[in-house]
Amino acid sequence: MSIQDQQEEKNKAADWLQSVRWNSATDSLDLLDQRQLPDEIVYLELTTSEQVWDAIKQLAVRGAPAIGIAAAYGVYLGARDTSGSLELLLAETVKQCDYLATSRPTAVNLFWALERMKQRATELASAGGEPEAMKQSLLDEAKLIQSEDEETCRLIGVHALDLFEDGMGVLTHCNAGGLATARYGTALAPMYLAQERGIHLKVFADETRPVLQGARLTAFELQQAGVDVTLICDNMAGVVMSKGWVQAVIVGTDRVAANGDVANKIGTYSVAVLAKAHGIPFYVACPMSTIDLNTANGADIPIEERHEDEITQGFGKRTAPKGVKVFNPAFDITPNEYVTAIITEKGVIRAPYHENLKKLFE
Numbered sequence: 001m002s003i004q005d006q007q008e009e010k011n012k013a014a015d016w017l018q019s020v021r022w023n024s025a026t027d028s029l030d031l032l033d034q035r036q037l038p039d040e041i042v043y044l045e046l047t048t049s050e051q052v053w054d055a056i057k058q059l060a061v062r063g064a065p066a067i068g069i070a071a072a073y074g075v076y077l078g079a080r081d082t083s084g085s086l087e088l089l090l091a092e093t094v095k096q097c098d099y100l101a102t103s104r105p106t107a108v109n110l111f112w113a114l115e116r117m118k119q120r121a122t123e124l125a126s127a128g129g130e131p132e133a134m135k136q137s138l139l140d141e142a143k144l145i146q147s148e149d150e151e152t153c154r155l156i157g158v159h160a161l162d163l164f165e166d167g168m169g170v171l172t173h174c175n176a177g178g179l180a181t182a183r184y185g186t187a188l189a190p191m192y193l194a195q196e197r198g199i200h201l202k203v204f205a206d207e208t209r210p211v212l213q214g215a216r217l218t219a220f221e222l223q224q225a226g227v228d229v230t231l232i233c234d235n236m237a238g239v240v241m242s243k244g245w246v247q248a249v250i251v252g253t254d255r256v257a258a259n260g261d262v263a264n265k266i267g268t269y270s271v272a273v274l275a276k277a278h279g280i281p282f283y284v285a286c287p288m289s290t291i292d293l294n295t296a297n298g299a300d301i302p303i304e305e306r307h308e309d310e311i312t313q314g315f316g317k318r319t320a321p322k323g324v325k326v327f328n329p330a331f332d333i334t335p336n337e338y339v340t341a342i343i344t345e346k347g348v349i350r351a352p353y354h355e356n357l358k359k360l361f362e
């Protein structure tokens with residue numbers, strides 16, 4: 001059975017909540033609508049790249065790796081109805097990649113996945129053959145990106161768990177769990193592995209305003225898995241640290257610059273400063289596909305700004321006066337000096353980051 005068929009079998013038999021799964025019966029993308037969590041588990045059946053673009057933009061699917069996986073399937077959905085030569089199919093595939101790249105600007109996994117689909121399409125077109133075979137190979141590549149991410153996240157969990165001890169308090173921000181990836185997550189991966197190995201971690205999950213990925217998604221995921229999780233408001237991170245309840249912080253990331261500066265959900269920088277003030281290690285967990293050596297430092301990472309309604313009337317309830325000025329950046333930059341270590345599928349990377357991140361790819 002091919003890797004892709006194994007992935008399909010795994011998808012069908014999945015005993016975990018998958019953010020994205022290919023449905024070969026309907027030849028469409030089943031995408032968990034994360035906007036409905038934790039109340040409802042609703043899968044959207046997507047058949048066009050426009051639907052995938054919109055799902056990424058509206059945060060129906062979110063989290064750097066999950067965005068890349070969904071976009072890779074979106075490329076296939078957008079190119080599969082192309083008729084004519086291999087050259088025409090390649091041109092349409094590239095066009096679909098460029099279109100999906102406009103959905104969100106910060107998570108580098110989106111661009112990494114789309115670049116990989118472009119490269120695969122170019123290889124296939126150069127190799128010749130039938131256009132229909134090339135389309136199937138594009139779908140197979142998207143499935144491979146998804147199956148590889150699952151193993152990558154598991155390895156991140158293995159390396160991260162070496163940093164934690166039984167009984168430790170661990171604070172996390174936003175959601176870098178199974179819902180943000182193919183499975184396991186990045187920051188949450190060690191928590192799942194700890195659970196499997198009988199290691200008790202006491203997790204503090206920041207609710208993560210304004211879209212509440214921590215409350216709606218991380219608390220939900222960890223509670224479902226039986227992990228000891230306490231939900232706190234973002235402004236409580238300092239007090240739980242001051243009480244000695246937190247021995248480590250671990251977060252995900254949407255892009256790591258070449259010098260180790262980290263873009264992550266808004267509020268991460270504040271948590272990193274608090275952790276440093278309390279002498280608490282601040283770990284960042286990510287796949288190598290989130291490390292962007294082409295971006296020199298954090299100042300060069302584009303930060304998405306989102307609609308004011310997320311702050312003034314989140315979840316439909318107005319909580320601020322109409323017309324008030326709003327600043328709603330979805331991410332912030334944590335300078336590398338606040339980052340104790342970056343945990344990847346290849347192991348734990350420490351400063352000097354410029355040198356050690358480069359070595360990772362050699």
Ligand SMILES: CSC[C@H]1O[C@H](OP(=O)(O)O)[C@H](O)[C@@H]1O
Nearest residue numbers: 062063064176180252253264265
């Ligand atoms: C494992 S990537 C998770 C990363 O993505 C989140 O952002 P969003 O929910 O807006 O996609 C957040 O920054 C998480 O750390």
